Amino acid sequence: MRHRHLPTAAVALGVAVLLDVLRVWLPSIITIFGRAAETPAELLGAFALCWFLLALAAPSLVRRLGSRPVGLVAAGTLAASRLALTAAPGGRAQLWLACAGLLAGLVWLAATAASVDRPVPGLALGLAGAAVGHGLLGTEDLVWRGGVLGWTLSVLLVLAFLAASAATPAPPAAAPTTGTGTAARVTGARSWLLLGPALLLAGQVALAPALWSAAFVSGSRDFPGLYRSSVGSSSLLPVFPVLFFLLAALHWPATRLVRVLWPVVLLVGAGLFAAGWLVPAMLLTGVGLGGCLALTDTAATKAAGPDGAARGVPGADGVRRGYAAVGGMLVFAVATVVYYATYDLGYPNGWVPVGTAVLVALVAFAGPSTATPVLTGTPRWASVAPLVLLTVVALEIHRPVPTAVPPRTPATVVRVVAYNIRMGFGLDGRLDLDAVARVVRAGRADVVLLSEVDRGWLLNGGHDTLALLAQRLRLPYVFAPAADPVWGDAVLSRFPVRSGRTRPLAAHGAPTGAQALGITLDLGGRELAVVATHLQPPPGRGPVAQAREVAAFATRYAAGRPLVLGGDLNTEPGEPAFTAFTAAGLVDALAAARPLPTSPADDPRQQIDHVFVSPGIGAADVAAPRSTASDHLPVAVTLTLP
The missing domain is CATH 1.20.1250 (Growth Hormone; Chain: A;)
Incomplete structure (x- = not known):
């Protein structure tokens, strides 16, 4: 026994x-x-x-x-x-x-x-x-x-x-099937x-x-x-x-x-x-x-039978x-x-x-x-x-990260990083959130817009990528589901988040779900509207319809406040989806550094990660630091509010 x-x-x-x-x-x-x-x-x-x-x-x-x-x-x-x-x-x-x-x-x-x-x-x-x-x-x-x-x-x-x-x-050998004795069927x-x-x-x-x-x-x-x-x-x-x-x-x-x-x-x-x-x-x-x-x-x-017991x-x-x-x-x-x-x-x-x-x-x-x-x-x-x-x-x-505290005087300069983190997996296929955190910290980010955030997909190993990254960066987060309840987009910020909204985007033939996440940041007496999204283009087409939806949502959500919009937009400068944002009155915050390819990370050729701002916001110190912590490069920009 x-x-x-x-x-x-x-x-x-x-x-x-x-x-x-x-x-x-x-x-x-x-x-x-x-x-x-x-x-x-x-x-x-x-x-x-x-x-x-x-x-x-x-x-x-x-x-x-x-x-x-x-x-x-x-x-x-x-x-x-x-x-x-x-x-x-x-x-x-x-x-x-x-x-x-x-x-x-x-x-x-x-x-x-x-x-x-x-x-x-x-x-x-x-x-x-x-x-x-x-x-x-x-x-x-x-x-x-x-x-x-x-x-x-x-x-x-x-x-x-x-x-x-x-x-x-x-284990004992199989029970004999002949003879006077019988054995109960093994279940x-x-x-x-x-x-x-x-x-x-x-x-x-x-x-x-x-x-x-x-x-x-x-x-x-x-x-x-x-x-x-x-x-x-x-x-x-x-x-x-x-x-x-x-x-x-x-x-x-x-x-x-x-x-x-x-x-x-x-x-x-x-x-x-x-x-x-x-x-x-x-x-x-x-x-x-x-x-x-x-x-x-x-x-x-x-x-127990007499033969095969040893094996x-x-x-x-x-x-x-x-x-x-x-x-x-x-x-x-x-x-x-x-x-x-x-x-x-x-x-x-x-x-x-x-x-x-x-x-x-x-x-x-x-x-x-x-x-x-x-x-x-x-x-x-x-x-x-x-x-x-x-x-x-x-x-x-594993306690949650602490809450953000508003600055004593209104902030006028905000460093923004937009990053598609591919669920935390680098180009080598290993989960390395330390590498992702190093990239974000190197960008001196006040506000981080994340795409492809996984919060428990068994397909990816069942990790809460967002919580692990937030703990490393010591930044609170807001998460919006997109494709399903545990996969979507997020914003991390050292400034307090006062409110937020999410809008599911129509698929327009795209297989993967998408959304637009809008949040309001307290910069110490003044507010900043931030919208994070990850556009999903239909097969063989650009995400122009979703881009128009996001641009309309963002301008309504900002309601006259300074606005920052960014993420993996899956469109290049000059394409119809990119133009949908500029036609809505938004400004390309990365324009001074163009061309600025961000994908694929090991040989960047496509400019598909972007940051747009409302008129009057100044943009400087644009960068897309090289890293293989994801299949995208991050984009970072310093914004000066009017």
Whole structure:
């Protein structure tokens, strides 16, 4: 009995390590292989899916060689890839290391599934533990951190995973199918099948630490539809998704009522996420997902046969579980690719989590379930309290940035930086917000207009890029959703923000959503209107229609006050979209430094990042400093107000 918790620990730690690799693999597919939409979407999707299709051969390999030797080799490869990713310089090396780690992780899942018939405790603790760990790191992956702390924690995690895997006793051989004795059918395939869909729902909605700051600090009457950096203590509300998930997954009896209740709650939570109601979506999806996992857990017994015990050669049920685990991860891959592809196809992607939740609900509702909690005999506090405590610690460590204070005398000079940060990923494909912060600080910015701000896209690793950058710069922010609730534009300012508005822009055939964010800054007795946007041109055309909408919105919002408008406008000087701003009476603040190419960052040829101002505002000290912290260069300008 002393080894009864080792399989649970091995599964939980393995899920955490695999998630670390996935958080590198997913953005590497987009930024390195995809090169920010330069690679055709069909080729990108095929490349991503091929690794999951290759893993479908893993259960057959496990059946021939045994679950233990295959599992240990795969665990070692996964662990080595995980550590190598921290040392990788980015680029192609990072991409192939992430692919190798992903494939090894999928093979490890197939081998582990073949020998573990009750994985729900390990899966639940692994998902919750990974979420809490990500929160403790401020949603900045351990893989990207490096340094003494990063390496120490990475090595400890990997060693714990390898130790638990090696110490787990070999499973008994498959039960004999002939003779007088019979063995109860080994179950667990449904639980393993739900791992992939659960990863998507947990990382996208239920257990996404990046949403803790993006969802729980929302707008107010003066900031409708906007999200602001909070002031003071962190909210404890994010503790509850983790708490409810674990209680439902590990300690709630599977009665007839909850067999219907949990799938319904999960579907409602996913629907609320698609509608943009992030707070209730996290709570309901968390408890619903945990409950659905618990519904798939079924007690089972298995008889040990005389042959193959040392290698743990699985029988038909073990192979079935292996295929279920890999098949569930294939569902994860397809849903993730479809979620990303909708931005190129122009269809809303909120239905992807809803469709995934439907699958989870159907699998959970079908078939028998235990009538007792998964962790029978284990006190609730033993598995729940440590993770909840760590969640509270995470919230207290990563407090929001302080509020801005107006200057004692009215400011007349403002330094503005407009920067498309590509979700914080540099040209090497690595998340490096320190490099982004260095570029902004070098620009001596008072006000920063950011485009392509990600606040929790699982596709990019699930980081709250805005909060991480704001903490580094010590600047409060206002965020406006564009393509979905956690992707859009933001303004950071050392001056207090008194009010704000956001206007969704009509697509005009463009696949990705866009908006115009207007805020009012208090410069110490006088006000400055600032508008940040990221125009999205339709295929083969310029964003002239959106440019006219933004220009009209900006002039109305300014209402006679000094106005600054900027961002990634995806148009060059002289083009119709650029002319739409000058025709509205705005002035090109970068005119004195033209030509001023900003894209691509390593060989700038296009002038598509701009700053416009209202007449009477002086512009000087224009710069586009060279940097590969993004695929764009920032533009900086000093503005003198009349």
